[in-house]
Amino acid sequence: xxxxxxxxxLASDARVDPEVQPGSYSMSGRSGETVKNEGRLxxxxxxxxxxxRKREYGPxxxxxxxVFDIALASTPLELKRTVLSNRAQAYFLQGDEHWALAECxxxxxxxxxxxxxPKIVTAKCxxxxxxxxxxxxxxxxxxRDYTQYEELWVESGLEVGMSERALQGxxxxxxxxxxxxxxxxxxxxxxxxxxxxxxVIGQDRTHFPKPCLPAxxxxxxxxxxxxHFETDDEQPDLRLSNPLxxxxxxxxxxxxxxxxxxxxRDRFKRVTSYSEAGYPGQGTKxxxxxxxxxxxxxxCAITPHGQLVNSWTPSEASIFLMTHRGRxxxxxxxxxxxxx
Numbered sequence: 001x002x003x004x005x006x007x008x009x010l011a012s013d014a015r016v017d018p019e020v021q022p023g024s025y026s027m028s029g030r031s032g033e034t035v036k037n038e039g040r041l042x043x044x045x046x047x048x049x050x051x052x053r054k055r056e057y058g059p060x061x062x063x064x065x066x067v068f069d070i071a072l073a074s075t076p077l078e079l080k081r082t083v084l085s086n087r088a089q090a091y092f093l094q095g096d097e098h099w100a101l102a103e104c105x106x107x108x109x110x111x112x113x114x115x116x117x118p119k120i121v122t123a124k125c126x127x128x129x130x131x132x133x134x135x136x137x138x139x140x141x142x143x144r145d146y147t148q149y150e151e152l153w154v155e156s157g158l159e160v161g162m163s164e165r166a167l168q169g170x171x172x173x174x175x176x177x178x179x180x181x182x183x184x185x186x187x188x189x190x191x192x193x194x195x196x197x198x199x200v201i202g203q204d205r206t207h208f209p210k211p212c213l214p215a216x217x218x219x220x221x222x223x224x225x226x227x228h229f230e231t232d233d234e235q236p237d238l239r240l241s242n243p244l245x246x247x248x249x250x251x252x253x254x255x256x257x258x259x260x261x262x263x264x265r266d267r268f269k270r271v272t273s274y275s276e277a278g279y280p281g282q283g284t285k286x287x288x289x290x291x292x293x294x295x296x297x298x299x300c301a302i303t304p305h306g307q308l309v310n311s312w313t314p315s316e317a318s319i320f321l322m323t324h325r326g327r328x329x330x331x332x333x334x335x336x337x338x339x340x
Contacts, residue, residue: 041070045083052086057094061087078121081112085125095202097132104129123152131167135205136194137187139174146171180235188236189227192244211251211271227251230277247276254319288334 048063064087071080088103106112107125130145146168150160177184189209193200200208209227228234229246236243253271319331 041067041075041079044070045079048083049086052090055093057090061090061094064090077112077114078118081107081117082121084112085121085128088125088128092128092132097135097202098199101129101132101136104132119152119156120158123149123156126152127164127167130171134167134171134174137174137190138194139171139187142171143168143175179238185229185235188244189229189248192229192236192246192248193227195244196248211253230275250274250276288336 044063045067048060048067051057051060051063064083067083068080084103084107088100088107091097091103092100104125108122108129113122113125126145126149130142130149133139133142133145149164150168153160174187177187186209190200204211211226228249229236230249231237231246236246240246250273251271252274318333320328
C-alpha cells in the first residue's frame with residue numbers, strides 16, 4: 001500500500017499474487033501446441049512478476065500485456081485473472097490509478113470472476129479497488145468493496161492486517177465529513193471531476209483543487225487557478241437531483257513557447273478559467289478555444305529561428321495538447337473546451 005502521507009510504497013504491496021503457478025494446470029486432453037503455448041505464457045508471466053518485485057512497473061506492465069497477446073481461448077481463466085490483478089497493482093504503484101481501477105473492474109467482472117473462483121485473488125481485487133475508490137473519495141463504494149474483501153479474506157482463514165484496517169479507517173473518516181466543510185467540498189469536487197471522466201494525476205492529488213505549479217492568470221485573479229463550483233458559496237447545489245452536475249469553473253493552462261505575451265517580451269504562458277455555465281453575452285462562443293486565446297496574447301509570434309511574425313489571428317489558432325502520456329492532440333480553434 002502507498003502511504004497516503006509520505007507517498008512511499010509499503011513493503012506489503014511490492015509483491016504479486018502467487019496463487020497461480022507455472023505448471024499448476026492439468027495437461028490432460030490438451031494438444032502439444034497448447035501445452036507449448038501455456039509454457040511460454042507462464043514464463044512471460046514469471047518474468048513480469050520478477051520485474052514487478054524489482055519495482056520496474058512499466059516493463060512489468062508491458063509483459064503482462066504480452067501474456068494476453070499469447071493467451072489462447074483454452075488458457076485457464078484464473079491465470080488471466082491473476083495477471084489482471086497484478087497488472088492493476090503495477091498501474092497503481094506506478095501512479096496510474098485510473099488504469100488500475102479499470103483493471104480491477106475487469107478482473108471482478110462476471111467474465112473473469114466466477115462463483116467458483118479462488119476467494120483470495122477475489123479478495124485482493126476488492127481490496128485494491130477499495131483503495132483506489134478511497135483515493136477518488138468515492139467512500140460509499142470503497143466501503144462496499146472493503147467489506148467484501150474482509151469477508152472473503154476471513155472466510156479463507158486469513159487475518160486482516162494493520163495496513164488493511166487503516167484503509168477501513170480512512171474510508172469511514174471520509175464518510176463522516178460534514179456538509180459545508182472544506183474537506184467535504186473537496187470531496188464533492190473530486191467526485192464531480194470523476195463524473196466528468198476527467199483525471200487528477202497522482203502527484204496533483206495532494207494539492208487538489210489547487211494546481212501544483214501556479215502560473216499567472218489573465219487578469220491577475222488567483223481564483224482562476226483553482227477549480228471550484230460556480231455558485232456564490234462555491235459549493236454544489238444540493239437542490240439539483242444530482243448535485244455533482246453543478247457547473248464548474250475549471251482552470252485552463254496554455255503554454256505556447258513561440259507566442260509572445262501582450263507586452264511582446266515573455267513567452268506565452270497563462271492560466272484562464274473555463275466556465276461550464278457559459279459566459280454572459282457570448283453564449284457557447286465564449287467556451288471555444290479560439291475565444292479564450294483571443295484576448296490573452298499579442299498578435300505577434302516568434303518562429304523557431306527567432307524571427308518575429310506580426311500577422312496571425314489568435315481566435316483562429318489551433319492548439320497542440322500534450323496528454324499526461326506524452327501524446328499530442330490537435331485542437332482546432334472552434335473546439336469547445338468541454339469536448340476536450
